[in-house]
Structure formats: C-alpha cells, structure tokens
C-alpha cells in the first residue's frame with residue numbers, strides 16, 4: 001500500500017500493442033493505494049488478458065456496453081460517475097478520433113462521454129498514425145477541451161518504425177495520474193511563463209534564431225495550469241498546441257517578448273523564463289530582401305549585431321515579492337556557467353540544462369536539468385520527460401519559494 005490518499009480510478013484500455021504494459025500500471029496504481037476498475041474496448045481484450053487485469057485490480061473488468069448481466073450491477077454511467085479520474089492507456093488513434101467526435105459506440109467511449117472526472121490519455125501508435133493530420137487535429141481539440149496527455153515518447157516502436165508514438169512508461173503514467181488527482185495547489189496565483197526561441201529579422205525574408213522548440217516552457221505552463229494557476233504563456237514562434245487552460249501570447253522578436261512580459265508582469269506572482277531569447281539582433285533590418293547580385297562576387301556580407309535587453313535581469317532586479325525563475329542553456333561547464341548567470345541575474349532559482357547532449361535539451365522530449373540555488377546548492381536531476389521536469393520544478397517553487405507568500 002502506498003502513501004497517497006485512496007482515489008477511484010477507471011483505467012480504460014484500448015486495442016494497441018502497448019496494452020501488455022497495463023497490468024504494470026494497474027499494479028502501480030493499486031500499490032499507491034488507489035482503487036482501480038478496468039474497462040476495455042472489445043479490441044483491447046485481444047492485447048491484454050481481462051483475467052490478469054481483474055486479478056491485479058481486485059475488481060470486475062468490463063468490456064461490453066450491452067451486457068444485461070453486468071449492466072444491472074455497474075452500468076457504464078455508474079462507472080463514469082464512480083471515477084475520480086479516467087486514464088485511457090494505451091489510447092489508440094481510433095479512440096482519440098471517437099473521443100474527439102463524441103462517438104459513444106462501446107463501453108469505453110460511452111463512459112468517456114458520460115464522465116465528469118478528469119481524463120488522462122496515454123497515446124500509443126505508429127509514428128505515421130500519430131503524425132497524420134487527422135490525429136493531430138483530434139489531439140489538439142482534445143487538449144483544448146482539457147483532456148490531459150502523457151506521452152507519447154519517441155523511440156523504437158513495436159511496428160518496427162522509429163519515432164514518436166511509444167506509450168509513456170507505466171511509471172510516468174502513474175505520476176501523471178497522481179498530478180491530475182492533486183488539489184489545485186496554485187489556485188489563485190498568476191503565473192507568467194516564456195517559451196521558445198525568438199526570431200530576429202535580417203531582412204524581409206531572413207532571420208537569426210536558435211533551435212529552441214518551446215517544449216520545456218510549454219510543459220512548465222501546462223503543469224502550472226494543472227495545478228490551478230492562472231497562466232499566461234509568452235511564446236516565440238512554435239507549432240506546439242497551447243496547453244489547456246493557458247492564455248497564450250505569440251511574439252517573434254526579443255523586443256516583442258520584453259514588451260509582452262512587462263505588460264503581463266503586474267498580474268504574475270511567479271515568472272518562469274524558459275525562453276531562449278536571442279542575445280543579439282541585427283542593427284539594421286532591411287525592408288527588402290538583400291540580393292547577392294548587389295555584391296561583388298568575392299565580397300562578403302557583414303552583419304552588425306546589437307545587444308538585446310536582458311529581460312530576466314530586468315525583472316529580477318525589481319521583483320519585490322515576485323518569484324523569478326530562469327533557465328540557462330549551456331554547452332560546457334554547465335553548473336559553473338549557471339552559477340555565474342544566477343549571480344548576475346539575481347533570480348530565485350536557475351534551471352540549467354546541457355544542450356550539447358543529444359538526448360536532452362533543445363527540441364527533444366526529455367531534459368536533464370540541474371537546479372542551481374542562490375546559496376550555492378545544486379540539485380542534479382536524472383533524464384526525465386519535460387512534463388516530469390516541469391512537475392519537479394513546480395514542486396520546488398511551491399515548497400521552497402512560495403511557502404508563506406500570498
């Protein structure tokens with residue numbers, strides 16, 4: 001038995017190969033002290049044994065919508081009302097499409113339509129199914145409605161392809177489920193997050209930018225919203241979907257980001273600056289495209305760059321009671337560089353990441369970060385998903401920086 005409070009969780013299993021991992025999830029939820037009931041699509045029963053799920057959960061497993069014997073005792077509405085959380089794992093492309101369109105043609109989709117409990121889905125499918133515009137649209141619509149997502153991860157897929165589509169590991173789903181069930185600890189707080197890289201124009205078609213995808217900052221914003229904060233996300237150009245419950249302001253340049261941050265600052269009691277803001281911008285922005293024909297064949301082109309304002313330093317300086325957290329992307333001597341940056345900027349916490357690693361940092365789903373505190377304390381975290389890093393970050397902000405502050 002785990003230490004968390006007992007909650008009622010429905011695990012809805014659909015017909016994907018990753019269903020073989022669901023007994024581990026059910027066991028983990030049970031060990032954490034929760035009551036679990038499993039509902040399967042008819043397809044799911046081909047991929048995982050209902051008997052195993054029944055034995056591990058200690059509860060009857062249901063898969064038929066129209067089963068006179070079962071319907072009398074625990075109808076699909078009873079199951080929907082019983083749940084404090086519904087976890088759909090693995091979630092097939094098919095179930096995401098049916099959820100998106102409100103189709104209720106089996107037990108799982110009917111209970112998903114009927115439940116008022118939060119829903120967490122762990123998608124798992126072939127990379128091309130995941131990247132298909134139909135799935136992208138369905139996922140975006142579900143997120144917009146407040147459905148929470150965990151994964152999918154990138155890696156080797158059961159179908160033989162490599163890419164995004166692997167179900168999050170049971171431990172990560174368990175952690176995400178616990179997060180969904182947690183009381184909204186940031187309710188009433190204004191949170192301002194910046195994310196992504198800025199784009200500094202050279203002329204009407206060219207620009208200077210960096211490889212930041214915005215994934216880390218979006219995860220930080222999503223986690224704050226899950227914890228009940230009123231979140232504003234100031235984002236450099238990014239195709240990432242806006243996390244549920246987050247107000248997003250899109251900007252391009254560092255100067256636009258600074259304007260938006262300063263405008264939104266009065267409503268924020270916590271600011272997390274995860275954006276990779278360009279340090280420099282071209283002094284002159286040419287209105288028309290620069291033509292190579294205008295230069296002699298052996299003549300180079302020299303761009304003169306000027307410093308951009310340091311937004312983190314600026315807001316740290318006059319922060320008053322406001323908590324300010326910065327990110328540092330470094331390629332060598334990561335901790336030393338982060339310590340110097342923390343001292344220079346004067347923020348409350350600096351999250352350093354080594355972007356020279358191939359498996360962490362820019363434009364990937366995982367990050368290996370180090371928390372650097374003003375007193376000199378350093379906490380190195382293992383390689384985690386960006387959602388998990390965001391969870392660890394907010395745990396620390398809540399415990400160590402907000403404790404006692406209104």
Ligand SMILES: Cc1cc2nc3c(=O)[nH]c(=O)nc-3n(C[C@H](O)[C@H](O)[C@H](O)COP(=O)(O)O)c2cc1C
Pocket residue numbers: 013014015016017018041042043044091092093094095124125126129
């Ligand atoms: C061996 C096999 C593996 C499959 N794996 C997946 C998968 O991982 N993800 C997925 O979306 N569909 C997968 N499918 C296709 C689904 O099973 C199919 O779309 C089915 O209709 C899903 O039904 P459900 O969503 O009602 O459970 C697989 C099919 C087979 C035969």
